[in-house]
Amino acid sequence: MRDVAVIGIGMTKWGELWEKSLRDIYVETALLAIDDAGVDHIDSMYVGSMSSGIFVGQEHIASLLADYLGCAPVPSTRVETACASGGLALRLGFMEVASGMSDIVLVSGVEKMTDVGGDKATYALGTAADQEYECYHGITFPGLYALMAVAHMNKYGTTREQLAEVAVKNHRNGSKNPLAQFPFEVTVEDVINSVKIADPLRILDCSPITDGAAAAIICPVEMAKKLNKPVVKVIGSGHATDAIAISQRKDMTWLEATYRAGKSAYEMAQKKPKDIDVFEVHDCFTIAELCVMEALGIVEKGKSGEAVEKGRTAIDGDMPVNPSGGLKSKGHPVRATGIAQAVEIVKQLSGESEERQVKGARIGLTQNMGGSGASTVVHIFEKE
Amino acid sequence: MSTPSRYWREVPQRYRLEANKCEKCNKKFFPPRLICPECGNRELVKTKIAEKGKIISHTIIRVPPSQYKDQAPYAVGVVEMDDGVNVMGQIVDCDFEDLEVGMRVKIEFRKLFSQGHSGILCYGYKFVPDS
Numbered sequence: 001m002r003d004v005a006v007i008g009i010g011m012t013k014w015g016e017l018w019e020k021s022l023r024d025i026y027v028e029t030a031l032l033a034i035d036d037a038g039v040d041h042i043d044s045m046y047v048g049s050m051s052s053g054i055f056v057g058q059e060h061i062a063s064l065l066a067d068y069l070g071c072a073p074v075p076s077t078r079v080e081t082a083c084a085s086g087g088l089a090l091r092l093g094f095m096e097v098a099s100g101m102s103d104i105v106l107v108s109g110v111e112k113m114t115d116v117g118g119d120k121a122t123y124a125l126g127t128a129a130d131q132e133y134e135c136y137h138g139i140t141f142p143g144l145y146a147l148m149a150v151a152h153m154n155k156y157g158t159t160r161e162q163l164a165e166v167a168v169k170n171h172r173n174g175s176k177n178p179l180a181q182f183p184f185e186v187t188v189e190d191v192i193n194s195v196k197i198a199d200p201l202r203i204l205d206c207s208p209i210t211d212g213a214a215a216a217i218i219c220p221v222e223m224a225k226k227l228n229k230p231v232v233k234v235i236g237s238g239h240a241t242d243a244i245a246i247s248q249r250k251d252m253t254w255l256e257a258t259y260r261a262g263k264s265a266y267e268m269a270q271k272k273p274k275d276i277d278v279f280e281v282h283d284c285f286t287i288a289e290l291c292v293m294e295a296l297g298i299v300e301k302g303k304s305g306e307a308v309e310k311g312r313t314a315i316d317g318d319m320p321v322n323p324s325g326g327l328k329s330k331g332h333p334v335r336a337t338g339i340a341q342a343v344e345i346v347k348q349l350s351g352e353s354e355e356r357q358v359k360g361a362r363i364g365l366t367q368n369m370g371g372s373g374a375s376t377v378v379h380i381f382e383k384e
Numbered sequence: 385m386s387t388p389s390r391y392w393r394e395v396p397q398r399y400r401l402e403a404n405k406c407e408k409c410n411k412k413f414f415p416p417r418l419i420c421p422e423c424g425n426r427e428l429v430k431t432k433i434a435e436k437g438k439i440i441s442h443t444i445i446r447v448p449p450s451q452y453k454d455q456a457p458y459a460v461g462v463v464e465m466d467d468g469v470n471v472m473g474q475i476v477d478c479d480f481e482d483l484e485v486g487m488r489v490k491i492e493f494r495k496l497f498s499q500g501h502s503g504i505l506c507y508g509y510k511f512v513p514d515s
Binding site for chain 1: 394415440441442443444445446447448449450451452453455458460461462470471472473474480485496497506508
């Protein structure tokens with residue numbers, strides 16, 4: 001297997017981009033990554049996207065986007081594992097470069113979510129859960145994570161305030177991220193008094209509906225060195241699955257797919273959780289960040305709430321999580337998220353994260369999760 | 385809107401609580417499966433799930449998906465049935481403030497939602513307090 005490096009990244013301001021279509025958002029972002037890498041062509045591309053059929057009535061977007069990017073006839077593949085689609089696009093691109101099949105690959109994700117109303121968006125996101133045995137009974141995504149939250153609170157004594165602390169930290173970080181959808185700070189009181197969505201989760205526990213894209217260019221490390229690029233290597237990659245219906249899992253507080261994907265990535269990278277300087281994880285809801293920290297082995301089972309409360313996951317803490325602002329503040333154009341996490345880690349390891357820089361970060365990890373946790377992709381990056 | 389076959393196909397589970405069971409590892413599956421994920425056994429036998437159990441988690445849906453637009457707020461929970469099978473469903477005939485982990489419930493046949501003009505009425509199970 002060849003060593004793989006990220007040589008270009010692209011991300012534009014996320015939000016409710018009324019004036020822009022899916023293809024505009026995508027092409028703008030992919031061009032940024034191509035220009036950043038300084039390459040004159042790509043050999044192949046992967047696009048993470050799940051619900052373009054429901055959100056904008058358009059399937060077959062891999063070819064559409066290759067065409068509008070001016071890259072046709074290069075092979076273009078759409079990847080779908082719900083909200084983990086972006087992370088999986090990176091993993092498949094990584095495998096293609098590592099195997100020697102291609103040299104320069106564009107990995108990317110895009111979602112245009114605001115062309116439909118709230119109940120249709122809720123329905124579209126719900127298709128990532130078990131349609132016949134979960135959605136049929138009226139559950140929603142905030143509802144599924146609320147069930148995890150109640151189970152976690154009941155089992156470990158996690159408090160409502162500890163959940164809120166995740167949102168407070170991520171908004172504090174996101175307020176320093178010019179590309180974030182909601183770059184403002186919130187307080188614990190704001191969170192626990194915000195509108196109820198699915199008890200005990202309130203609107204400030206939830207990541208927003210976002211239009212946006214993210215892209216990266218990867219190539220063999222040897223080629224990156226010839227291009228005189230600062231080399232951020234992908235040193236570990238893991239992907240795992242679990243039952244998509246949470247009622248089918250042994251323990252609703254435990255994300256087995258995240259644990260497994262993390263284990264594979266740590267083993268490939270020959271690193272342990274304590275070796276990681278900075279984490280970007282899938283905080284689609286505040287409770288998700290807590291469960292992910294436990295499954296990735298950053299903290300012991302049941303200890304995540306306390307760690308956040310003590311500031312250990314803040315930018316200046318001993319285990320910084322989501323310096324970008326996370327999905328919570330940066331936004332969550334569902335299938336772009338996995339690539340955006342990699343974009344932030346590459347910036348962090350290159351020392352380009354400005355006000356939200358984790359000092360001396362050299363090794364970073366991304367964890368991108370689909371549905372209520374049934375697919376997870378983990379990557380580990382190292383600055384050479 | 386799907387054709388009625390998608391709905392009709394699930395009737396044995398939704399109306400009659402049909403499940404199946406791996407006799408090698410004694411594990412029950414609801415909905416039924418074609419292969420036991422524990423041991424790979426494909427000879428699974430038909431059975432039913434228990435009709436009583438206890439709540440292991442619950443929430444109140446305030447922002448519903450399209451098909452439940454007129455019903456919110458409503459409670460949804462995961463219930464561990466007395467035979468060890470976990471089932472998700474709405475919890476009704478109960479005040480929201482009385483919901484708690486460990487609460488005993490039983491399953492009842494109820495209407496869930498309607499697919500709207502000229503669509504079908506969708507039935508299934510819900511949980512009610514077992515007192």
